[in-house]
Amino acid sequence: MAQAFPSSRSRPRTRKHRLAHRKRRFLLFPLRIYWDGSGRDGCRFLPFQRSLRRGRNTSAQRGTPTPSMEAAAAKPVLRVAAICGSLRKASFNRGLLRAAAEVCEDSIPGLRVEHLDISDLPLINPDLETDGGAGFPPAVEAFRAKVCQADCFLFGAPEYNYSIATPLKNALDWASRGKNCWADKPAAIVSAGGGFGGGRSQYHLRQVGVFLDLHFINKPELCVQAFQQPPKFDSDGNLIDDQIRERLKQVLLSLQAFTLRLQKD
Numbered sequence: 001m002a003q004a005f006p007s008s009r010s011r012p013r014t015r016k017h018r019l020a021h022r023k024r025r026f027l028l029f030p031l032r033i034y035w036d037g038s039g040r041d042g043c044r045f046l047p048f049q050r051s052l053r054r055g056r057n058t059s060a061q062r063g064t065p066t067p068s069m070e071a072a073a074a075k076p077v078l079r080v081a082a083i084c085g086s087l088r089k090a091s092f093n094r095g096l097l098r099a100a101a102e103v104c105e106d107s108i109p110g111l112r113v114e115h116l117d118i119s120d121l122p123l124i125n126p127d128l129e130t131d132g133g134a135g136f137p138p139a140v141e142a143f144r145a146k147v148c149q150a151d152c153f154l155f156g157a158p159e160y161n162y163s164i165a166t167p168l169k170n171a172l173d174w175a176s177r178g179k180n181c182w183a184d185k186p187a188a189i190v191s192a193g194g195g196f197g198g199g200r201s202q203y204h205l206r207q208v209g210v211f212l213d214l215h216f217i218n219k220p221e222l223c224v225q226a227f228q229q230p231p232k233f234d235s236d237g238n239l240i241d242d243q244i245r246e247r248l249k250q251v252l253l254s255l256q257a258f259t260l261r262l263q264k265d
């Protein structure tokens with residue numbers, strides 16, 4: 001049974017105890033294995049602690065990075081699943097997500113955007129689930145698998161009647177059934193719309209994210225007023241405004257930094 005607190009005997013009480021406790025833990029468990037049911041399972045090496053155990057971290061060696069230390073220092077490639085709430089062909093919101101993929105390719109090493117299509121998901125209906133709630137229609141299964149594989153999310157969130165557009169809410173609901181595929185993952189939102197630039201949809205999405213256990217970056221926000229002059233998008237929905245492209249880059253950099261921070265903990 002899970003213990004809420006470690007026993008008072010093993011709990012370090014003074015600074016001296018704490019240091020000794022931490023050192024003992026590091027020596028005993030150089031490899032931390034975790035599985036938290038949130039889709040991030042696997043093992044994580046703690047190279048510095050491992051080298052301590054083997055007595056290799058002498059001062060002479062500390063200045064010379066080993067190949068494993070270099071690999072640990074290099075930023076991993078993070079998979080950003082981009083999900084657009086609009087099914088419209090020339091959608092401005094999908095245009096923002098396309099621009100995000102270009103920005104990453106051009107100038108953000110370590111971040112790769114993959115668009116997840118939600119247009120063929122059936123309307124949410126628990127009657128379509130099988131195996132006592134563990135099985136889903138094929139399009140839903142495929143979508144859920146991609147959500148589980150992603151390191152973080154970028155939502156393009158159009159505002160429909162002051163709230164989240166139906167296709168996006170539908171997708172959020174499908175991947176929340178059974179094992180919640182969104183849990184404990186970082187996310188960012190961008191939107192394009194009328195006077196508020198889709199801001200109300202963003203705030204409703206943040207509220208839904210509380211129960212889904214998504215962790216949104218707070219800043220910067222990007223709400224594009226799509227109908228103001230000069231035009232921000234061409235007739236195909238491509239972003240044509242360089243200032244917005246730069247602000248989009250700042251959103252992506254913030255998402256990258258936040259994701260790396262969460263994955264480190």
Ligand SMILES: Cc1cc2nc3c(=O)[nH]c(=O)nc-3n(C[C@H](O)[C@H](O)[C@H](O)COP(=O)(O)O)c2cc1C
Nearest residue numbers: 086088091092093094158159160161162193194195
């Ligand atoms: C059903 C519906 C409701 C809408 N409600 C809002 C709204 O509340 N606020 C707003 O700014 N725009 C609203 N719009 C306009 C959308 O912001 C606009 O169509 C926008 O282009 C949608 O995003 P998209 O270009 O990615 O499809 C609404 C559009 C539809 C179709």
